[in-house]
Amino acid sequence: MIGTTxxxxxxxxxxxxxxIEKKDxxxxxxxxxxxxxxxxxFGGGIEALRRxxxxxxxxxAPYAAAVKPQIAYFEAWGxxxxxxxxxxxxxxxxxxxxxxLLVIGDAKRNDIxxxxxxxxxxxxxxxxxxxxxTVNGYLGADGIRPFVDVARETGRGLFVLxxxxxxxxxAIQDFADAGGKTLYEHMAGQxxxxxxxxxxxxxxxxxxVGAVVGATxxxxxxRLREIMPRQIFLVPGYxxxxxxxxDCAAAFHADGSGAIVNxxxxxxxxxxxxxxxxxxxxxxxxxxxxxxxxxIARAVGRRE
Amino acid sequence: MIGTTxxxxxxxxxxxxxxIEKKDxxxxxxxxxxxxxxxxxFGGGIEALRRxxxxxxxxxAPYAAAVKPQIAYFEAWGxxxxxxxxxxxxxxxxxxxxxxLLVIGDAKRNDIxxxxxxxxxxxxxxxxxxxxxTVNGYLGADGIRPFVDVARETGRGLFVLxxxxxxxxxAIQDFADAGGKTLYEHMAGQxxxxxxxxxxxxxxxxxxVGAVVGATxxxxxxRLREIMPRQIFLVPGYxxxxxxxxDCAAAFHADGSGAIVNxxxxxxxxxxxxxxxxxxxxxxxxxxxxxxxxxIARAVGRRE
Numbered sequence: 001m002i003g004t005t006x007x008x009x010x011x012x013x014x015x016x017x018x019x020i021e022k023k024d025x026x027x028x029x030x031x032x033x034x035x036x037x038x039x040x041x042f043g044g045g046i047e048a049l050r051r052x053x054x055x056x057x058x059x060x061a062p063y064a065a066a067v068k069p070q071i072a073y074f075e076a077w078g079x080x081x082x083x084x085x086x087x088x089x090x091x092x093x094x095x096x097x098x099x100x101l102l103v104i105g106d107a108k109r110n111d112i113x114x115x116x117x118x119x120x121x122x123x124x125x126x127x128x129x130x131x132x133x134t135v136n137g138y139l140g141a142d143g144i145r146p147f148v149d150v151a152r153e154t155g156r157g158l159f160v161l162x163x164x165x166x167x168x169x170x171a172i173q174d175f176a177d178a179g180g181k182t183l184y185e186h187m188a189g190q191x192x193x194x195x196x197x198x199x200x201x202x203x204x205x206x207x208x209v210g211a212v213v214g215a216t217x218x219x220x221x222x223r224l225r226e227i228m229p230r231q232i233f234l235v236p237g238y239x240x241x242x243x244x245x246x247d248c249a250a251a252f253h254a255d256g257s258g259a260i261v262n263x264x265x266x267x268x269x270x271x272x273x274x275x276x277x278x279x280x281x282x283x284x285x286x287x288x289x290x291x292x293x294x295x296i297a298r299a300v301g302r303r304e
Numbered sequence: 305m306i307g308t309t310x311x312x313x314x315x316x317x318x319x320x321x322x323x324i325e326k327k328d329x330x331x332x333x334x335x336x337x338x339x340x341x342x343x344x345x346f347g348g349g350i351e352a353l354r355r356x357x358x359x360x361x362x363x364x365a366p367y368a369a370a371v372k373p374q375i376a377y378f379e380a381w382g383x384x385x386x387x388x389x390x391x392x393x394x395x396x397x398x399x400x401x402x403x404x405l406l407v408i409g410d411a412k413r414n415d416i417x418x419x420x421x422x423x424x425x426x427x428x429x430x431x432x433x434x435x436x437x438t439v440n441g442y443l444g445a446d447g448i449r450p451f452v453d454v455a456r457e458t459g460r461g462l463f464v465l466x467x468x469x470x471x472x473x474x475a476i477q478d479f480a481d482a483g484g485k486t487l488y489e490h491m492a493g494q495x496x497x498x499x500x501x502x503x504x505x506x507x508x509x510x511x512x513v514g515a516v517v518g519a520t521x522x523x524x525x526x527r528l529r530e531i532m533p534r535q536i537f538l539v540p541g542y543x544x545x546x547x548x549x550x551d552c553a554a555a556f557h558a559d560g561s562g563a564i565v566n567x568x569x570x571x572x573x574x575x576x577x578x579x580x581x582x583x584x585x586x587x588x589x590x591x592x593x594x595x596x597x598x599x600i601a602r603a604v605g606r607r608e
Contacts, residue, residue, distance in 0.1 A: 032418075032419070034418060034422075070415075070419055070422075072413070072415055072419045072420070072422040072423045072426070073419070073422050075422065075423065075426040076422040076423070076425045076426040078426070078430065078431070078432075080431060081431070082390065082391065082393075082394035082430065082431040082432035083387060083390040083391065083393075083394065083426070083432065086386065086387040086390065087386065087387065089386075089387075090386035090387065108413070108414050108415055108440075109376070109412070110412050110414070110440055111374075111376055111412055112468070112470040113470070114336075114338060115336070115374055115376045115377070116376070118338075118374075118376040118377050118379065118380040119376045119379065119380070121380045122376070122379040122380040122382070122387070126382065126386065127382070127384060127385070127386040128382075128386035128387065136412075136414055136440050136442050137442070137476065138440050138441070138442040138465060138468075138476060138477070139465075139468050139470060139472075139473055139476070140470065140472035140473045140474070140475045140476045140477070141472040141475060142470045142471060142472040142473070143470070143472075161442060161443075164416070164442075164443050166416040166417070166443060166444065166446045166447070167446060168443075168444035168445040168446040168447075169443055169444045169446070170444070171444045171445060171494065172441065172442060172443070172444045172487075172490070172491065172494070173442070173444070175479070175481060175487055175490050176481060176482075177479060177480060177481060177482070178480075178481070178482040183476075183479055183487060186476070186479050187476065190475065190476070
């Protein structure tokens, strides 16, 4: 088990690559608990959230290198008790680590100075610490460095938003300068620079400072791969958001390393898909995660 | 009391302007509980957080139109219990409203689609609902609209980051196109457009979609005032971050309306400032908030 879910001192990128190697698939399952999407048997309430998340983790653990709980849904899942769902988020983080999964907390947190330090402490240290957290870099280096500092000290990581996979992202992220350089390329340059210092790079050659690069635009992913050679890319957009495994492959280096593809809805809510009709929801999720893992592994040349 | 802290149905901008009118000062106090900054008597732990926040609110309530709790510090303040500080955040929100203060939740949340809907639900509805929340717009309109929709339905608001007051913000936000238009101006154009629909604008002529505009660059604030005439500006940077009251005045319309200035450290930690030495911490905070309110009121021409 060494190298996959250690105490947090080993370098994040090395741990992530080891986990990908072990599962033989660079995939991550997004855990997005939506009250309107859960199988009917669960009902509502905090206990439903806890049970469903726990079952999903057990099902996907043999196939995925990591899970990415989306904290927004836990933040909203409180009922009468404000933020009660976050206690379950912390349980999910700990259960995932016990199951040998790395955990990427999708929090998109952002602020500056001591406020960013507080977010970094809340998410990369203490009882709800994840292996890596997502960060929004609109505030510039002041808003990213506090996360980098904590990541370096703890053997954890971060993924900074470069290019996202949603339709309207272009209206901001494709904003371009006189030379045709886009904002997302500019942001990528900043991410590469912030993650370049020797003490941030693991034995694998990858930095603990990664980037979020949507899969819906493969040409952009290839360009970003050039700008950020040492960043691990967290790649959303596969499945429900329309990107194919071949689209996702553009985010990887030629040797098949350097990225991890995330799928959420198409896996965790597979019981709602026509092709899995008639199966128990757990069987649908298992078949979907196996197919997801083998699709991606094949597309990036891990399995011929 | 009508118009200041209603049930949430009245338009946010109208409620905020009424609160500013009532206190005769367009000021907001940032509530940033940092364990290393509290007066010594408090010690640590959840009870210290609760008591200190409660006392600060009582002291500033007669002078400020609004408070802006910074959720990062509550998120980090858990000790052994993950996210336990957020229960106190919810209490602070409710206490502030009982004291006649509007509450701006400084959360800088951001995501897309149903995830952004979950954040909007967590922060603009339910037991921890604030009057307005801050939002990071890097993901484009998809990431802002879910907050706008909930704000419209509930009589609440949002402030989208346009230009922030930190030193490295320029490296991202001043990125400019061939015509010299900066990213922050481009973002401001998107904010103005998203907040322009008739049903989003209150009787005061201001939209429920506001903007965060740092006070450290008055020339930029004037330019942004032109691009976003109907947005209320939330203006950080006064005091500890170096902006003067005159700098802040650039964010207002000529009639003295359209913005609210935030100060945090220089008020809530006034007991650490040389000029208030020898006072009890509560007296230091009270003198600092009075000075802050009258400085800003004078600079924007409310008091001659």
